[in-house]
Amino acid sequence: MSAKPLGVGLLGLGTVGSAVARAFAERSRRIDAAAGRPVKLVSAAVRDPHKPREAGDVPVTADPHAVLDDPEVAIVVEVIGGTDPARDLVFAAFDGGKHVVTANKELVAKEWNAVHEAARIARRELRFEAAVAAAVPVIAGMRGLGAVRPRILRGLLNGTTTYICSRMETGRSFDEALAEAIAAGYAEADPTNDVDGHDAAYKLAILVSILEGRHFHPDNVRRTSLRGVSASEMTNAAARGARIRYLAVADFGERATKARVGPEEVPAGSLEGQATGPTNVITLEADLAARLVWSGPGAGGDATASAILGDVIAIARRSS
Numbered sequence: 001m002s003a004k005p006l007g008v009g010l011l012g013l014g015t016v017g018s019a020v021a022r023a024f025a026e027r028s029r030r031i032d033a034a035a036g037r038p039v040k041l042v043s044a045a046v047r048d049p050h051k052p053r054e055a056g057d058v059p060v061t062a063d064p065h066a067v068l069d070d071p072e073v074a075i076v077v078e079v080i081g082g083t084d085p086a087r088d089l090v091f092a093a094f095d096g097g098k099h100v101v102t103a104n105k106e107l108v109a110k111e112w113n114a115v116h117e118a119a120r121i122a123r124r125e126l127r128f129e130a131a132v133a134a135a136v137p138v139i140a141g142m143r144g145l146g147a148v149r150p151r152i153l154r155g156l157l158n159g160t161t162t163y164i165c166s167r168m169e170t171g172r173s174f175d176e177a178l179a180e181a182i183a184a185g186y187a188e189a190d191p192t193n194d195v196d197g198h199d200a201a202y203k204l205a206i207l208v209s210i211l212e213g214r215h216f217h218p219d220n221v222r223r224t225s226l227r228g229v230s231a232s233e234m235t236n237a238a239a240r241g242a243r244i245r246y247l248a249v250a251d252f253g254e255r256a257t258k259a260r261v262g263p264e265e266v267p268a269g270s271l272e273g274q275a276t277g278p279t280n281v282i283t284l285e286a287d288l289a290a291r292l293v294w295s296g297p298g299a300g301g302d303a304t305a306s307a308i309l310g311d312v313i314a315i316a317r318r319s320s
């Protein structure tokens with residue numbers, strides 16, 4: 001094992017960043033063993049350095065450039081979210097010769113070409129397993145399918161909306177269920193992104209981009225909000241042996257790919273119908289590979305930290 005530690009700098013120490021920092025504090029031996037060398041969390045940038053957090057003892061700064069400019073930091077983990085200032089910080093990280101790991105589906109989905117080009121020019125890695133389906137290694141899975149012709153990709157790509165639907169089935173109101181999802185750390189900083197489908201559209205666009213080998217912009221995803229769905233519609237669906245879930249669907253037609261996200265009825269006994277809490281389900285039908293299914297926790301600090309640390313470890317292994 002190389003004795004030289006590989007330094008990691010965090011941009012953001014909220015739900016996801018704190019879970020990453022706790023994992024470094026609590027399981028560094030496991031991380032080092034998987035990486036084949038010591039991996040060290042060096043520092044974290046936040047908006048408010050005085051906010052109390054459960055994030056181990058990582059040094060905190062209000063200046064993201066202090067993290068980016070630190071020669072000890074080789075891998076920048078961006079978990080701020082959104083495009084401003086995350087976009088500029090990610091580009092600055094590549095300019096400074098750092099690898100980038102991000103959970104930021106909005107940035108990757110909208111700026112697919114630019115972020116990949118920045119990584120290519122810098123000769124550094126860009127990894128974003130955490131951006132889609134959190135702990136479920138669906139990005140790695142899709143990357144392994146370069147030879148197939150996809151037919152249909154469908155599933156549940158947003159944990160907050162699955163959580164809301166499954167809680168409304170037990171009698172919670174929409175607002176109560178959303179409040180619970182926010183308290184559990186599943187929702188985006190602005191939960192409009194979850195309930196109006198932006199988050200699922202970003203994730204679907206990323207998966208389609210990987211499968212098609214070119215940028216599929218999230219503006220091409222037709223979005224319908226979950227807000228209009230009432231408790232009585234949930235009950236009526238149940239009476240028909242169905243459930244309402246926030247589905248993401250990409251239909252790879254002969255001429256053009258059609259993509260949509262929105263509430264739809266699914267059979268109660270289907271994988272989507274059985275999904276509760278923040279569970280994600282992704283089913284791909286393709287030639288050669290037939291039908292593939294991925295499922296697991298698609299939101300939450302620990303589930304997302306699992307994917308981020310998997311990416312950090314993969315980079316560390318290659319940097320040994």
Ligand code: NAP
Pocket residue numbers: 011012013014015016017045046047048049051062064078079080081082085103104105106130131134185186187188189298299300301304
């Ligand atoms: P969050 O709890 O809102 O945390 C955001 C963090 O960014 C906070 O620590 C905040 O600082 C910091 N921040 C905001 N603006 C900043 C700035 N200008 N400079 C430095 N730091 C800044 O968000 P999150 O839930 O952890 O999500 C982070 C990212 O992960 C997003 O892209 C999200 O889509 C993605 N993601 C989240 C989940 C999930 O389940 N939550 C799952 C997968 C992917 P303060 O703490 O000081 O306010």
Ligand code: HSE
Pocket residue numbers: 131132133134157158159160161186187188194199298299300
């Ligand atoms: N807000 C997102 C969700 C977090 O609910 O799925 C995971 O990307």
